[in-house]
Amino acid sequence: MAKDENKFSDIQEAGSVEVVYYTDPLCCWSWALEPQWRKLRFMYRGKIKWQYRMGGLIPNWDSFNDPMNAISRPLQMGPLWMEAKYISGMPLQDKLWYEDPPASSFPACIAVKAAGLQSGVAAENYLRRVREAVMLHGQNIARWEVLQQVGEELSEENPEILDLDRFQEDLSGQEARHAFEEDLKQVRLHGLSRFPALTMRRAGEDKGVKIVGYRPYQALEEALHAIAPDLQPAPHTTDETEYRRYWHSATAREVEEALKQE
Template sequence: MEIEYYTDPLCCWSWALEPQWRRLRFEYSGRVKWRYRMGGLIPNWESFNDPMNVVNRPLQMGPLWMEAKYVSGMPIRDKIWYENPPASSFPACIAVKAAGLQSPVASEAYLRKVREAVMLQGQNVGERDVLRQVGRSLAEVQPDVLDADVFERDLGGEEARKAFEEDLRQVRLHGITRFPALTMRREGEENGVLIIGYRPYEALRTALYKVAPELEPVQHTTDEFEYRRYWGSITERELEEVLKGTVS
């Protein structure tokens, strides 16, 4: 199975989906491949407009994040939108691609850390210094995953920017207008399924089965400490999702 996940570090609904997305990757470990496409949610506030949620300036983003917090149960620092609002999500998207130049593992680890920085800590991830600090913090904890000096070099380089531009091209090519969006298909095949927006775990699993009916989970857990060790950094909502019990 191949999954392409269209997302953005500043997408609150992608953060809201983390419990279900992590559970899927845990239970089907080794059975699915995935890659992230950065969606470029907010180029700048002069051009951004979300008519569905009536958002075209930073203050209006706060209530949307508050909704995501209460619907999903994930902790979110919605006050950032009037305390220190990011001017754009493009720098954070490019930073994820810069980390990804080292490895897919680095890309995933950095994306998680930059999400935690804004969603849990209320940091302005539109600022280059904040993005550098996220990279340094990750490198201190996982030096085998990310080299901070290489990351900072790549952060201002052309290769990361071009990788982000390719992601934006894929977003346009597939007509993705909302995040999160996940395409699921068998490896090497063109046809598959598309899931858009925040969904319960059962919706993700059902989509997998539409593409690969024979696919079964390879592991479950009811051990809180095992799951914490597996991910390292985890929220209580993410833990709750996997401890709900197995779905038959």
């Protein structure tokens, strides 16, 4: 994430379109969508605001079942991650599911909510870093020590974003768990069983649009314009350095998406 994180808080306060992003740190298709999702926020910075809701993808392997992809045990998740890597071009450590498979996505969801108790900026940063931990580095984010390490690294680099002592306290407290339970209620209310899923609406309006699953950038922009046809993007960037500086960290695929002319 960018060193100057005020741009995130500004977006979350001043946007004319509200986006709710239902996701999960262990969702490979959410990671696959990062290039398009980041590009949308970059192109419409200052004009949209968003919040994340954690989907609770894998409660545990005794209860998890994905009939669409024929997945009911950890080893079967590896091929799905390989598919997401192949289709999206985003790097993925699919060997995780053979070497040290996460037992649940709930701990990582709770950790994101614990960071979010401090600010939306903290939630944004922590979610990205915990995704990088599992997707890029193959770390088992079902382990509390890994989640604490992610918090320590974020706090060390950006102490103004995350207070480590408070994060560690909230990580084992009830408020973060209650916030996650509220997210799960919203997931059920909207009938969501796949992630990522995004709802978009004009601020103050009830009607909106919903997008479910991995989509190209054009689909996200078309959904945005369906509810806000007057919304104009910023000038298209051709500067890789500028884009990397904005996000602080970016994969080659994310940069490629940002620089691509539609």
